[in-house]
């Protein structure tokens with residue numbers, strides 16, 4: 001128990017106290033170890049307690065802990081931006097640093113708007129945003145306006161300026177009369193219809209997660225989807241913003257989620273694994289044409305937070321990306337991700353409550369259902385996700401909750417997303433603990 005003065009995420013939850021982290025494990029006050037099977041919230045991508053990262057951040061702290069970006073340049077920001085540009089697709093060679101995912105999404109939206117203002121003048125009509133159902137883009141008012149996670153925004157609805165929402169690319173719950181390819185094409189085509197409805201001259205950007213995170217559960221679209229989305233955006237002069245807050249920096253076995261389809265967005269928003277939990281950070285990575293429009297236009301992005309490009313975060317990003325590169329971690333995710341996916345699928349087949357197993361690399365979800373055949377979910381009141389989390393925790397494994405409201409039903413899912421450093425043996429250990437958790441869950445839900 002804490003002192004009670006820190007407002008908890010949930011007053012009703014009785015969370016254990018974390019006292020120490022090492023590698024893929026977190027330890028509670030009794031000394032029990034838990035595999036961090038979801039990196040907190042897909043954040044701690046290198047695992048816990050990596051001395052090299054801690055030393056680099058400490059060194060930065062001693063050398064220059066802060067210098068305001070309106071007055072100073074510094075090496076940490078340059079080094080971090082150079083390393084990011086090595087990883088980003090196409091000519092997304094420019095980086096604007098922020099402190100988290102919600103700020104990254106806000107910055108992406110504002111930069112998109114400023115691009116058209118620089119290009120076409122302040123009376124540019126481009127301002128409408130299009131996003132999707134079963135999506136999450138952050139907790140700020142802008143992030144909630146584009147987010148498609150009904151439960152998380154209901155209380156704040158009157159404060160929002162909601163974007164147009166397209167169907168989720170939810171292959172598992174697609175209409176029976178469509179093949180996966182037809183469904184992928186259909187979902188992409190809804191973008192074209194929406195742009196035409198709103199008027200292409202008014203549409204600023206389409207914003208989506210390449211692989212949906214917790215607001216749907218590692219939903220991987222059909223291969224047709226992203227290339228067709230890129231084409232539609234090009235046809236109608238609409239910017240494509242990829243929210244890679246969860247999927248960025250190797251999580252899915254490629255540097256970025258969009259790399260699975262060789263699609264180059266106009267802006268990527270990212271955070272979480274970017275500094276792997278060692279400090280808060282985030283950023284947007286931007287195409288040259290957008291940065292050029294600002295550089296050759298007004299000369300300044302009319303936006304900025306105090307901690308924009310702060311030395312500590314930038315040094316942490318540079319250190320984390322160097323570590324990922326030197327240890328071939330994206331390749332590790334690609335290889336061991338197959339083992340994890342196969343193991344999860346085998347568990348899904350063996351356990352009666354798992355209706356679907358989906359994902360890529362080290363980003364997977366299991367969907368819990370009452371009946372596999374009909375894909376009928378549990379009623380929300382049965383709290384299937386919360387029970388799954390508790391059962392896994394009992395077995396020494398931390399997984400991440402998720403789900404969404406789609407076609408009148410509430411889905412129950414959890415994410416399995418271990419650190420990028422996870423070895424073959426550790427994958428097997430995770431699967432073993434998950435097996436124990438699923439057996440326990442079956443007892444709890446029957």
Ligand SMILES: Cc1ncc(COP(=O)(O)O)c(C=O)c1O
Nearest residue numbers: 100101102136137138213245246
């Ligand atoms: C896809 C996505 N976008 C944006 C965010 C918001 O990031 P943050 O919580 O760092 O503000 C999240 C956080 O979970 C996310 O998963």
